[in-house]
Amino acid sequence: MSWARIMAPLSGGEGDATALAAAVRLAEPFGAEVAGVYTPADVADVMPWMGEGFLGGVQTTALESLKEAAAAGEAKAREAMSHVTYGKNAFVSLQTPVWSGLSAESRLSDVIVFNGDSARGRGPLAEAFQQMVADEQRPVLVARGEFSVGGPIAVAWDGGKEASRAARLALPLLEKASRVVILAAPKASSRTFDPTRLQAYYAARGVTAEIDILPDSGDAAPLLLYAAGKVGAEILVAGAFGHPRLQEFIFGGTTRSLLAAEAPTLFLSH
Known part of the structure; x- marks a missing residue:
C-alpha cells in the first residue's frame, strides 16, 4: 500500500508552515504530492445573516473587508507554499462555496494534515478539522513535534x-x-x-x-x-x-x- 496525495489545509496564518512541513515529512517517503489548500472564510456564510436587500453601506463594507482579508490570507498561504522545497507540490485556492470545495479536495487525498491548534479547536481551521474528521471521515494527521516516518x-x-x-x-x-x-x-x-x-x-x-x-x-x-x-x-x-x-x-x-x-x-x- 502507498499514498499519492497528502493535503494540508492552509489559512494564511502562522500555523501554515508547521502543517506544510509535516505534510512534506509524511509525503516524502511515499513520493506523494503535497497539496496546500487555502481555505478562507466563506463570504457565502454571512449572506443569510445579512438577509435580503442587504446591500447597504455597512453590509457592503463588511463584504469588501472579508474579500480583502481572503486575498491577504491567500498571499500569505502562497508565500508559505513557496518555501516548500519538496518538488512534488501543488497549491489550490478555494472559492465560494469553500466547504464544498474543501470536501471535494479531501475526498481525492489520502491523508489530511493539521497542526495541533486546529485539532484543539483553536484558530481559523478548527471547523475544517471537525469537518474532515467527523463529517468527511477522512484520515487525519495531527502533527505535533518532529515526528518521522519509519520510527x-x-x-x-x-x-x-x-x-x-x-x-x-x-x-x-x-x-x-x-x-x-x-x-x-x-x-x-x-x-x-x-x-x-x-x-x-x-x-x-x-x-x-x-x-x-x-x-x-x-x-x-x-x-x-x-x-x-x-x-x-x-x-x-x-x-x-x-x-x-x-x-x-x-x-x-x-x-x-x-x-x-x-x-x-x-x-x-x-
Missing part, C-alpha cells in the same frame, strides 16, 4: 469501528515503521475484543506487531499516552469520536483527551 508507532485498538478503520488506513505508515505496538485496554472498554485478531490482520499483510495490554482504568486516554511514550512512539494511531460528538463535547471522551495532549503526533480516523 516506532503505537496503535490504539478496542475492536470498535472507528479504531479498526484507523488501524487499517494507517497500514502504509505501519509498513515503514521500525516497531509496531498494539495498545489494548480491555478493562477500560465496554466491549469485548481480542487484540490478537488485529495482530493476525497485520501479520497477513507483512507487518509484525507486538501487543501491550494496559491495566484497568476508567479513562483510556492517559493509559494510551503513557504506553505510547513508553515505547517511544512518535505517532499514535487511534479512532476518533467513538461516541456521538455532542456526548464527546459534554463529557470529554478519549478523543478530546488525546487532542489536548502535547505529544505524540496522532493519526486519526472516524
Whole structure:
C-alpha cells in the first residue's frame, strides 16, 4: 500500500508552515504530492445573516473587508507554499462555496494534515478539522513535534469501528515503521475484543506487531499516552469520536483527551 496525495489545509496564518512541513515529512517517503489548500472564510456564510436587500453601506463594507482579508490570507498561504522545497507540490485556492470545495479536495487525498491548534479547536481551521474528521471521515494527521516516518508507532485498538478503520488506513505508515505496538485496554472498554485478531490482520499483510495490554482504568486516554511514550512512539494511531460528538463535547471522551495532549503526533480516523 502507498499514498499519492497528502493535503494540508492552509489559512494564511502562522500555523501554515508547521502543517506544510509535516505534510512534506509524511509525503516524502511515499513520493506523494503535497497539496496546500487555502481555505478562507466563506463570504457565502454571512449572506443569510445579512438577509435580503442587504446591500447597504455597512453590509457592503463588511463584504469588501472579508474579500480583502481572503486575498491577504491567500498571499500569505502562497508565500508559505513557496518555501516548500519538496518538488512534488501543488497549491489550490478555494472559492465560494469553500466547504464544498474543501470536501471535494479531501475526498481525492489520502491523508489530511493539521497542526495541533486546529485539532484543539483553536484558530481559523478548527471547523475544517471537525469537518474532515467527523463529517468527511477522512484520515487525519495531527502533527505535533518532529515526528518521522519509519520510527516506532503505537496503535490504539478496542475492536470498535472507528479504531479498526484507523488501524487499517494507517497500514502504509505501519509498513515503514521500525516497531509496531498494539495498545489494548480491555478493562477500560465496554466491549469485548481480542487484540490478537488485529495482530493476525497485520501479520497477513507483512507487518509484525507486538501487543501491550494496559491495566484497568476508567479513562483510556492517559493509559494510551503513557504506553505510547513508553515505547517511544512518535505517532499514535487511534479512532476518533467513538461516541456521538455532542456526548464527546459534554463529557470529554478519549478523543478530546488525546487532542489536548502535547505529544505524540496522532493519526486519526472516524
